[in-house]
Amino acid sequence: MALQLDKVSKTVGAERHISDISLTLEKGSLTVLLGPTLAGKTTLMRLMAGLERPTQGRVLVEGVDVTGAPVQRRNVAMVYQQFINFPGMTVYENIASPLRVAGVPRTELDRRVREIAEFMHLEGMLDRLPLELSGGQQQRAALARALVKQADLVLLDEPLANLDYKLREELRAELPRIFDESGAIFVYATTEPLEALLLGGSTATLNEGRITQFGPTAEVYRRPVDLVTARTFSDPPLNTVAVRVAGNEAASSDGAFRVPASGSLKGLADGDYIVGFRPHHLHLTTPGGEAVPVRARVAVSEITGSESFIHVTFAGTNWIAIAHGVHDLANGTEIEVWVEPHRLFVFAPDGRLAAAPELAAAA
Amino acid sequence: MSTSVESATTITDDGAATRTAAMQQAATLPVRRRGRRSYAWLVPTLYIIFLMVPIYWLLNMSFKTTGEVLGQFTLWPHNFTLENYRTIFTDPTWYRGYINSLLYVTINTLLSLGAALPAAYAFSRYRFLGDKHFFFWLLTNRMAPPAIFVLPFVQLYSSVELFDTHLAVALAHCLFNIPLAVWILEGFMSGVPKEIDETAYIDGYSFPHFFVKIFMPLIATGIGVAAFFCFMFSWVELLLAKNLTSTGARPIASIMTRTASISGYEVSLLAAAAVLTLIPGAVVIYFVRNYIARGFALGRV
Numbered sequence: 161m162a163l164q165l166d167k168v169s170k171t172v173g174a175e176r177h178i179s180d181i182s183l184t185l186e187k188g189s190l191t192v193l194l195g196p197t198l199a200g201k202t203t204l205m206r207l208m209a210g211l212e213r214p215t216q217g218r219v220l221v222e223g224v225d226v227t228g229a230p231v232q233r234r235n236v237a238m239v240y241q242q243f244i245n246f247p248g249m250t251v252y253e254n255i256a257s258p259l260r261v262a263g264v265p266r267t268e269l270d271r272r273v274r275e276i277a278e279f280m281h282l283e284g285m286l287d288r289l290p291l292e293l294s295g296g297q298q299q300r301a302a303l304a305r306a307l308v309k310q311a312d313l314v315l316l317d318e319p320l321a322n323l324d325y326k327l328r329e330e331l332r333a334e335l336p337r338i339f340d341e342s343g344a345i346f347v348y349a350t351t352e353p354l355e356a357l358l359l360g361g362s363t364a365t366l367n368e369g370r371i372t373q374f375g376p377t378a379e380v381y382r383r384p385v386d387l388v389t390a391r392t393f394s395d396p397p398l399n400t401v402a403v404r405v406a407g408n409e410a411a412s413s414d415g416a417f418r419v420p421a422s423g424s425l426k427g428l429a430d431g432d433y434i435v436g437f438r439p440h441h442l443h444l445t446t447p448g449g450e451a452v453p454v455r456a457r458v459a460v461s462e463i464t465g466s467e468s469f470i471h472v473t474f475a476g477t478n479w480i481a482i483a484h485g486v487h488d489l490a491n492g493t494e495i496e497v498w499v500e501p502h503r504l505f506v507f508a509p510d511g512r513l514a515a516a517p518e519l520a521a522a523a
Numbered sequence: 524m525s526t527s528v529e530s531a532t533t534i535t536d537d538g539a540a541t542r543t544a545a546m547q548q549a550a551t552l553p554v555r556r557r558g559r560r561s562y563a564w565l566v567p568t569l570y571i572i573f574l575m576v577p578i579y580w581l582l583n584m585s586f587k588t589t590g591e592v593l594g595q596f597t598l599w600p601h602n603f604t605l606e607n608y609r610t611i612f613t614d615p616t617w618y619r620g621y622i623n624s625l626l627y628v629t630i631n632t633l634l635s636l637g638a639a640l641p642a643a644y645a646f647s648r649y650r651f652l653g654d655k656h657f658f659f660w661l662l663t664n665r666m667a668p669p670a671i672f673v674l675p676f677v678q679l680y681s682s683v684e685l686f687d688t689h690l691a692v693a694l695a696h697c698l699f700n701i702p703l704a705v706w707i708l709e710g711f712m713s714g715v716p717k718e719i720d721e722t723a724y725i726d727g728y729s730f731p732h733f734f735v736k737i738f739m740p741l742i743a744t745g746i747g748v749a750a751f752f753c754f755m756f757s758w759v760e761l762l763l764a765k766n767l768t769s770t771g772a773r774p775i776a777s778i779m780t781r782t783a784s785i786s787g788y789e790v791s792l793l794a795a796a797a798v799l800t801l802i803p804g805a806v807v808i809y810f811v812r813n814y815i816a817r818g819f820a821l822g823r824v
Contacts, residue, residue, distance in 0.1 A: 211721055231724045238725050244718045248740045261727035309726075 162186050163208060163313055163345055168217035170203055170369075177203045178214070179369040185345045187312075190361030192377060193349040195392055199366040201349035205315045208347060209236045221312070234313070237306035241318040243298035245290035251277075251301050252286040258309040272308055279341075280304040296327035307338065316348045320355070332358060353395045357381060365392045382519055387511040390436055396469060398505075399479040400436040410435070416475040419452050423502030424515045433514060434507045442481035443498040444470065453496040458489045472497055578801075584794035592790045607795035617796065620775035623689065624758065625803070627772065630693035631700060632753040638697070639704035639749065644734070646705065647712040648720070658709075661702035672698060673766045680767060687771045692764045696757040703756070704749040710822020711745025712738075748818035751811040758804055775800055 163185045170178040178200050185191055193201045206212040207219065210231040218227045226234060237258075245254045252273060259269045277283055280300045290298050299319060306314055320328045336359065339346050350356060356363050356377055363377040365384075372389040373380050384390035391398050401417050403410040405428050411418040421428065425435075443451065456472035456479070463469075468487040472479050472495065481497055489495065506515040584592050585607055586600040611617040645651075646658050676695050677686070685691040715738070723733040739746065765777040779796040811818070 209725065211724070231721070232727050232729060236725060238722070240718045240722075242716060242718060244716065244722050246719065246722075246737055246741075248737075258726040261732075305726075 162222060164220040164223075165208070166218040166220060168207055168214045168219065170200075170207060170212065171215045177369050178207065180217070181369075181371050182217075183364065183371065183374060185347065187345060188343045190339050190346040190348065190359060192356040192359055192361060192363045193347060193366055194351075194353065194356045194363050195349075195366030196351055199392075200369040201366055202317055203369075204366070205238070205317055205347060205349060208313065209238055209315055210234045211238075235309070235311045236313040236315065237309050237311035238315040239299070239302050239306050239317065239319045241321045243290070243295060243302050243322070245298060245301050245305070247289065247291055250287055250289060251282060251293070254290060254301055255282075255286075255305045255308050258305060262309075276304045276308040279338075280307075294327075295323055296331060299323060299327075299331065303338070307342065310342070311344055313345045313347070314342070316346065318349050318351065321351075335359060353381070353393045356393070363393075365389045367392055383513070383516050384505070385513050387434060387436065387507045387513075390505055390507075390513075394438055396439045396480045396482070398436045399439060399442055400434055401477050401479075402432065402434050402509075404430075404432050406430050412475065412477070414475045417454050417477070417499075419499060419501045419504075420450060421501075422450055423500065424504040424506050424517050425501055428506065428515060432509050434509065434511075436505045436507065437499065437503050439469070439480040440482040441500060441503040442472075442479055443500075444481060444483050444487065444495065446498050447500060449500060450502065451498040451500045453498055455494060456497050458491055458493045458495060460491060461487060461489045463488065470497075581794050581797055584791050585798045587791050589789055589791045592794075593788070607792045608799075610792055611796055611799060617778065620773060620778040620796075621799070623768070623772045624764075624774040624776065627689040627692040627696070627764070627774070628754055628757040630689055631696040631757045632750050634693055634697055635700040635704045635753045636746065636750060638701050639708050640739075640746075642701075643705045643708035643712055644738075646709045648717065658705075661705055664702045665699050669699070669760065669762050673763060676763065677766055686767065687769045689772045691767045692772060692774070693757075695763045695767055696753075696760060700753040700756055703752055706821045707749040707752060707818055708742065708745050708822065710817075710820070711742045711748075712822075714822070715741050744814055744817070745822055747811055748814045748822070751807055751815075752818055754807055755804060 165181055165183045168178060168181045169176070181204065193204060195201050203212065207214050210219070210226065210229055210233075213228060218225050220226065221234070245251070246257065249257065255273045255276060256269055259272060264272070273286075274283075277286055280303060282297065282300055282304060285293055285297060285301075290301055293301065299322075303316075303319065306316075320331055323331065332355065335348075339359075339361075346361075348355075348359060348361075360377055362375060363380045364374040365372045365380060365388075367388045372392070373385045380389065381393055384393055387398075387400070401412050403412050403417065403419075405421055405425060407430070408421045409418060410421050410425050410433070419425065446453070454474060456474035459471040459473045459478065461468055461470045463486050465486075466484065468483050468485065470481040470483060470487060470489060472481060479497070503517050504515075505513065505517065508514045583597075583599060586603050586605070587597070588602055588604055588606070591597060591600065591602055646654060672695070676691075680686045680691045680695075685694075719737065719741070720733065723737050724730075728737065759776075761774075761776045761780070764774040768774065768777065775796065779793050779800065781793075808815070817823075
C-alpha cells in the first residue's frame with residue numbers, strides 16, 4: 161500500500177496547522193517527521209490516519225481517494241506519546257481488542273496476541289492491568305496493540321518522549337527490529353534529530369505546518385535545503401552568523417568574525433550570506449588546517465559528563481560548542497573558539513542553501 | 524497541656540537520664556496522652572446528639588400510639604407498638620405512596636442519565652458554537668425555585684393528559700436533574716483522555732460500540748454518582764411531586780405531610796411513614812459513600 165497526500169491543508173479557525181503538503185509514502189518504508197513542538201507533526205499524522213479531515217487536498221491509498229473515509233474503515237494503527245491503553249482491560253485484552261472487533265477467530269487471535277506479546281517482551285504481564293505496569297511496559301503494550309493488527313499504516317507520535325532515559329534507549333534499540341519485521345508504512349514523529357538519525361529511513365522536516373525537506377535521513381542531515389531545515393535538524397541549535405563575502409574573505413558586519421573565503425565559501429559570489437555550522441564543529445583549541453579563532457565570552461558551561469556544552473557570546477551572537485571531557489570555564493571568561501571554513505553551511509539571506517560542506521565534512 | 528509540660532520537665536530533671544530511664548518515661552507517656560486527649564470526643568458527640576434529636580424523636584413517636592404522643596411528654600414509648608408500621612404495610616393508600624415515589628424516581632433517574640450521557644459526552648469532547656454558554660445555562664436551571672414551574676407544569680400536563688401520572692413527575696424532575704447529571708458526567712468524562720476514544724476508533728470500534736464497551740466502564744463511578752444525585756433530588760422533592768399528582772401517582776412525601784385524614788389525627792402513623800421514607804436514601808447513600816465528594820465537586824478532581 162502506498163499512502164499519498166495530495167496538496168493537503170488543515171485550517172482550524174484562523175490558524176493554519178498544515179499548509180499544502182504533498183507526500184508519497186511507499187509500502188515498507190519508514191518516515192521520520194522531524195520538527196519542533198507545534199510544527200504540525202501530530203496534525204499531519206491525524207490527517208494520515210483519518211482522525212481529522214483535511215480542509216483542502218486529498219488523501220489517497222493505492223490511488224484510491226479516502227479523504228472522507230472514517231478511521232474505522234482504514235487499516236491504521238497509532239501509538240501516542242501518552243501511553244494509551246484501555247485501563248479497565250488486561251494487557252491481553254488490550255492487545256486483542258483490535259482483533260476482537262475485526263472478528264478474528266479465537267484460536268488465531270490467541271496465537272497472534274501471544275506471538276506479539278513475546279516479540280515485545282510482555283509474556284509475563286498479559287493478565288495485568290496496564291496501570292500496574294511501568295511506563296516502558298505500558299508503551300510496549302501500546303506498541304503491541306498497534307502491531308498485532310498488521311495495519312498498513314502505523315503512526316508513532318513521539319512514542320518515547322514520556323519515557324525516562326534508560327527505557328527510551330532500550331525501546332529505541334528495539335524499534336528498527338520492529339520496522340524490519342513488518343511490511344507496513346511506518347511514520348514516526350519526533351522532535352529529536354538524534355532519534356531521526358538513529359532510526360534512519362527517510363526524514364521529512366516540518367516547520368510551521370510545511371514540509372521543508374523530504375529525503376533519506378542522512379541526506380537531509382548532510383545537505384539541508386535551507387536554514388530552517390538545518391536548524392530543525394540540529395540539536396543543540398545550529399550556530400549561525402550573518403556575513404558579507406567580499407573578495408577572498410568573509411566577515412560579520414562588526415568584524416568580530418572573519419574567515420578566509422575557502423572551504424564551503426570558495427567560489428561564492430560577493431554578497432550577504434548566513435553561515436551555519438553544528439556545535440560539535442566549534443572547537444576550544446585549534447583543530448589545525450584553516451581554522452580561524454574568534455574571541456568570545458563564556459556565558460554558561462554545562463557539563464553532561466563525557467561532554468561539555470559551552471555557550472559563548474560575541475558581538476551579540478550566541479554560539480554553543482560541544483567539547484569532549486569536562487571543561488569547567490567560569491562564566492565571563494574570555495576564550496578563543498575555532499571555526500573551520502570547510503565545515504560551514506552557507507545560506508543565502510532568504511534561507512536557501514548556497515553552499516554545503518563536502519559530504520565527509522558535513523556530519 | 525499541663526501534663527505534657529510536666530513530663531517534659533521530668534525528662535530534663537533527670538539530666539543524665541540513662542537509656543532505661545528514658546524508655547520507662549516513654550512507656551508512661553502514651554497513658555498520659557490518652558488522658559489528655561480524653562475530651563476530644565466531646566464536641567463531635569454533642570454535635571451528633573444535636574443532629575440525632577429530631578430523628579430520635581421521629582422514631583420515638585413512630586413506636587407510640589397517637590394518644591401517647593398527644594397526651595403526655597415521654598422520652599421513650601411507654602406503650603410500645605408496631606401497629607403504625609403494620610398499618611402502612613397493609614393499607615394500600617399508604618404503601619402505594621412508596622411505590623409511586625420509587626416509580627417516578629426510577630423513571631426520572633433513567634431519563635436523566637439517558638439524556639445526560641450523550642449530552643455530557645458532547646460537552647466534554649466537541650467544541651461548538653455557544654457550548655460554554657449553553658453548558659452554564661444548564662446549571663442555572665438548578666438555581667430557579669421549583670415553585671415557579673408548578674403552574675406551567677400543572678397546566679401543560681393537564682392539557683396533554685399527563686397529570687397525575689408517574690411520568691409527569693419524572694419529566695418535571697428532569698428539569699433540575701438533567702443539568703446536574705450533565706455537569707457531573709462531564710467532569711468524569713473529561714478525566715478520560717480523548718486519545719482513548721481515538722484508539723478505540725482506530726481499533727475499529729463504531730461509536731455506539733465504543734461508548735458502551737469501552738467508555739461507560741471507564742466512567743462507571745461517575746454514572747453511579749450521577750444516578751445517586753438524581754435519585755436523591757427526585758426523592759426529596761415535594762412541591763412538584765405533590766402538585767402534579769392527585770390520587771393515581773401520589774408520592775409518599777405528599778401523603779405523609781397531610782395532617783389529618785378521615786380517621787382523625789394520626790401523628791404516630793405519620794411518624795412511622797417518615798421513618799420508612801428515610802430508608803431508601805440511607806441505602807443508596809451507603810453504596811456511593813466513597814464517591815459523594817467527587818459528585819459534589821461535579822466530577823472535577
